[in-house]
Amino acid sequence: MPVLTPPLRRAVALAVLMSALPLLLHLPPMVGWGTAAIALVAGWSALRKPLPASLRILLVVVITGAIVLGFGFRVGRDFGSALMLAMLVLKLAELRDLGDARRVTAFALFAPFAAFLQDQGPVTLALGAAGIVGVLLAMGRLAQAPKPPAGWRVESMTLGRAMLLAAPLALVGFWLFPRLPTPLWGLPENALAKSGISETMSPGDWIDLMADDRPAFRVRFDGPRPPNETLYWRGPVLSRFDGRTWTLNSWLAAYPAPTFPTDPEPVRYTLTLEPTERRYVFALESPSAWPAGIEPGFDGTLKAREPQRALRQYQFEAVPSAPFQSDLSEPLRRNHLALPEGFNPRTLERAREWRASAGTDAAYIRRVMAWFNTEHAYSISAPPLGRHTADEFLFDTQLGFCEHFSSAFVILMRGAGIPARVVTGYTGGVQNRVGNYFVVRQMDAHAWAEVWRAGQGWVRMDPTAAVAPERIFDTLENSAVGGLGGTFRPMFDFGDSVREAWNNFVVAYDALRQAQLLERAGWRGAGAAEVGQAFILAAGVALGLTLMVLLWPPKGERDPLMRAWRRFLSRWARSGIEKRSDETAEAFLHRLETAKGDGGEASALVKTFIDLRYAAPDAESSAQREALTQALRRYRPPRS
Numbered sequence: 013m014p015v016l017t018p019p020l021r022r023a024v025a026l027a028v029l030m031s032a033l034p035l036l037l038h039l040p041p042m043v044g045w046g047t048a049a050i051a052l053v054a055g056w057s058a059l060r061k062p063l064p065a066s067l068r069i070l071l072v073v074v075i076t077g078a079i080v081l082g083f084g085f086r087v088g089r090d091f092g093s094a095l096m097l098a099m100l101v102l103k104l105a106e107l108r109d110l111g112d113a114r115r116v117t118a119f120a121l122f123a124p125f126a127a128f129l130q131d132q133g134p135v136t137l138a139l140g141a142a143g144i145v146g147v148l149l150a151m152g153r154l155a156q157a158p159k160p161p162a163g164w165r166v167e168s169m170t171l172g173r174a175m176l177l178a179a180p181l182a183l184v185g186f187w188l189f190p191r192l193p194t195p196l197w198g199l200p201e202n203a204l205a206k207s208g209i210s211e212t213m214s215p216g217d218w219i220d221l222m223a224d225d226r227p228a229f230r231v232r233f234d235g236p237r238p239p240n241e242t243l244y245w246r247g248p249v250l251s252r253f254d255g256r257t258w259t260l261n262s263w264l265a266a267y268p269a270p271t272f273p274t275d276p277e278p279v280r281y282t283l284t285l286e287p288t289e290r291r292y293v294f295a296l297e298s299p300s301a302w303p304a305g306i307e308p309g310f311d312g313t314l315k316a317r318e319p320q321r322a323l324r325q326y327q328f329e330a331v332p333s334a335p336f337q338s339d340l341s342e343p344l345r346r347n348h349l350a351l352p353e354g355f356n357p358r359t360l361e362r363a364r365e366w367r368a369s370a371g372t373d374a375a376y377i378r379r380v381m382a383w384f385n386t387e388h389a390y391s392i393s394a395p396p397l398g399r400h401t402a403d404e405f406l407f408d409t410q411l412g413f414c415e416h417f418s419s420a421f422v423i424l425m426r427g428a429g430i431p432a433r434v435v436t437g438y439t440g441g442v443q444n445r446v447g448n449y450f451v452v453r454q455m456d457a458h459a460w461a462e463v464w465r466a467g468q469g470w471v472r473m474d475p476t477a478a479v480a481p482e483r484i485f486d487t488l489e490n491s492a493v494g495g496l497g498g499t500f501r502p503m504f505d506f507g508d509s510v511r512e513a514w515n516n517f518v519v520a521y522d523a524l525r526q527a528q529l530l531e532r533a534g535w536r537g538a539g540a541a542e543v544g545q546a547f548i549l550a551a552g553v554a555l556g557l558t559l560m561v562l563l564w565p566p567k568g569e570r571d572p573l574m575r576a577w578r579r580f581l582s583r584w585a586r587s588g589i590e591k592r593s594d595e596t597a598e599a600f601l602h603r604l605e606t607a608k609g610d611g612g613e614a615s616a617l618v619k620t621f622i623d624l625r626y627a628a629p630d631a632e633s634s635a636q637r638e639a640l641t642q643a644l645r646r647y648r649p650p651r652s
Contacts, residue, residue: 016113018059019161020153024113025058025104027150031120031143032101034127034136039094043082047098050075054104063105071102093126110157117150134514145171160634166572177561180554188547190540191523209247209292209436209457214257215401215416216394224454227286229294230512231441232449234280238296240440242332244460244472245294245452247437249311251348255355256401258419258434261347267310270337270469274300278329284515285324291315293326294437294452297472298336301329311433312336312470323519335469340431348431348464356402356423363427373430377463377473380424384417385478417475418459431464435472446502447509573637576644577621584614587649597622617643 016024029051036044036051050071057063063071075098083091100123103116124140148171153161161167209228229245250258278300285293293306293314303326306314316324340348351360370376387410394412397404402420405412412420418434425432439458441450460474526543535542581591581600589607591600601618620640 016107016109017157020110020113020157021058021107023150023153024107024117025055027117027143027146028100028104028120029055030146031123031140032097034139034143035093035097035123035130037139038127038130038136039097040082043079043094046075046078046082047094047101050098051101051104054101058104058107062108068102068105071105072099075102089129093129097123097126110154114151114154117147117154120147132519133511163634163638177558180557181551184547184550184554186521187529188526188543188550190543190547191521191526209294209438211248211250212257212259213250213415213419213434213436213459215397215405215412215419218413218415218457218459221454221457226454227508228438228452228454228456229286230284230449230451230515232282232284234282237443237450238279238332241477242296243440244297244332244435244458244474245438246297246313246435247292247294249309249313249433249435249462251311251433253350253352253419253423255352255399258422264310264344264347267344269308269310270312272298272300272308272312272336273331273334275331275334278331280327280329283326283328284512284520285320285326287322287324288320291317291319293320295326295328296330296332298331298334299328300331303327322522323515325516325520333472335465335471337464338467338469340464345431345464348433349426349429351423351426356400358400358407359402359420359423360427362406363424367428367430373428373463373465376428376430377425380421381473381475381478384421384475388412388417388479390417390476390479414459414476417479418461421461421473421475425461425463433462435460435462444505444508444512446505447512449509449512451508573621573624573641573644576641580617580644580647583647583649597625613647614649617647 032047032051036047039047053071054063076095079091079094079098083094100116100119103112103119107113107116121144124143127136127140130136149164149167152167152171248260250260251264252259252261279296281296283293283295293316295302295314298312299308299314302308302314305317306326307317308314366379367373367376370379388406389411390413391411392413394405394416395409397409397416401416402423405416405420406424422432422434436457436459438452438456439460440456441452443450458476460472460476462470463473465471523540523543527539530542530546535546584590584604589604591597595603597618601615601622604618605615617640620636621644624637624640
């Protein structure tokens with residue numbers, strides 16, 4: 013097997029590293045940094061000499077251990093992708109011949125496609141496409157070896173032509189290949205581990221979520237944006253308390269959905285929800301209309317029929333801040349008054365005393381809210397709480413964030429005989445000035461309370477807003493005045509608007525939109541069978557066009573040297589010496605020398621052409637052919 017030349021080694025190393033980059037960026041930090049370090053060592057080795065076998069074995073053990081630890085001993089699809097990526101870059105450290113180079117280059121194609129399982133954004137696509145192009149160019153060079161390469165310009169043009177020929181079928185596949193209702197491979201495991209709001213809440217549990225700036229969903233309002241103080245995006249409603257943690261009460265799911273308020277001019281908006289692997293759809297309170305496939309629950313929460321495993325878009329209508337469910341059955345009342353025995357005695361005693369002296373529920377609620385406002389402070393550095401969470405927060409630390417405030421408030425309400433529950437979700441939204449939509453991030457996660465009032469229904473109460481309204485109602489657009497936030501805001505807005513446009517145009521293109529596309533094209537009642545027929549028809553047309561281009565006779569000469577030679581001959585023809593079609597180049601040279609005496613430069617060019625045209629190619633002749641091509645292009649016959 014021929015040895016690898018330094019240019020081929022560089023091409024293979026660059027292709028492998030380019031293809032590894034998009035997947036590398038989606039690995040856990042410890043795994044990513046470790047794999048990147050080994051990739052640099054292996055890349056250096058590929059350009060110099062193979063690493064010793066003992067060192068390669070040590071690197072395999074080290075990176076395998078790092079991957080196992082980085083994934084928390086969870087073996088699955090993402091773990092396997094990370095391990096294969098590490099083995100791919102390590103393979104660079106033992107390149108010996110063309111066979112090794114061809115195998116590692118072909119293997120490198122798995123990395124960009126594995127990255128698409130993690131993220132389908134434009135950045136991942138751009139990096140993945142660059143890696144694939146690099147691999148294909150390296151494959152082209154390896155296919156020509158041991159012959160000298162044609163040059164990056166010629167190879168790039170050849171690859172570009174091949175990709176243009178493949179483009180029609182690729183576009184047909186994207187637009188018309190039957191879409192699955194859920195991703196074939198499911199969500200990435202790292203997304204499942206960090207999917208935001210859950211179905212439980214304990215004071216202090218959300219501290220990591222407060223620093224997570226990943227988008228939870230994006231919202232585009234059809235009209236003016238509602239006031240900030242009405243932007244509550246409802247999620248799981250928690251009514252069961254065990255003394256420490258608030259959870260769902262599963263048996264309540266059997267209750268029918270309440271009657272929601274209506275309005276002749278509701279707020280209309282489009283919500284683009286990031287995948288969560290849960291059914292919750294974080295809609296604006298209180299919903300008045302929702303699309304098919306969404307089901308309202310007894311507690312006012314909207315849920316999809318299937319877990320949200322992919323990006324989804326929904327159109328909603330809402331009547332912000334409107335109470336609902338004016339009637340409360342006795343079982344529901346008991347459920348929303350229940351408290352565990354033996355917890356928070358000081359809080360319950362305070363609740364009974366204040367309710368007795370207040371006279372009415374409304375007066376009692378106002379007194380509690382005033383207490384929060386005057387004697388408690390908002391802080392994400394609140395100390396941990398022990399057994400009696402509400403007692404310790406209300407009377408001792410008096411520091412906390414939304415989980416502390418909402419939990420203690422509901423306990424105070426139930427202790428006073430007022431039905432209450434905890435609601436989790438998100439608040440606010442940051443305006444993207446480039447795309448004119450709003451982004452709600454994981455750090456906007458919030459917990460508030462609802463109390464049931466006779467004659468009204470469930471009424472939202474937010475004790476956190478009574479203490480720190482700027483935390484709830486202010487957004488980054490209001491607080492980023494000057495400093496780095498204001499300086500880089502346009503750049504952040506532009507980047508997110510590109511992602512939002514990509515989501516709308518590409519990622520959110522699902523089976524429903526595919527059927528709508530065919531209906532707009534005149535194919536009425538397009539179902540799965542009709543979509544399949546359209547794909548087969550369009551794919552046949554695309555393949556036919558591609559075949560026609562491949563079989564069409566090429567126009568002109570593709571070889572740069574031959575094109576320069578024909579132009580050289582045409583110039584001599586205009587000077588009176590024309591090469592006949594049945595005349596060899598040697599015979600033309602003889603006639604040229606006879607007509608002009610000593611042929612000079614022209615004679616030397618023809619002799620060089622004869623030597624190179626019929627000589628076996630090698631690295632030296634490739635450079636000579638390029639020099640001769642340039643010389644033939646520059647030459648002009650002398651005037652008579």
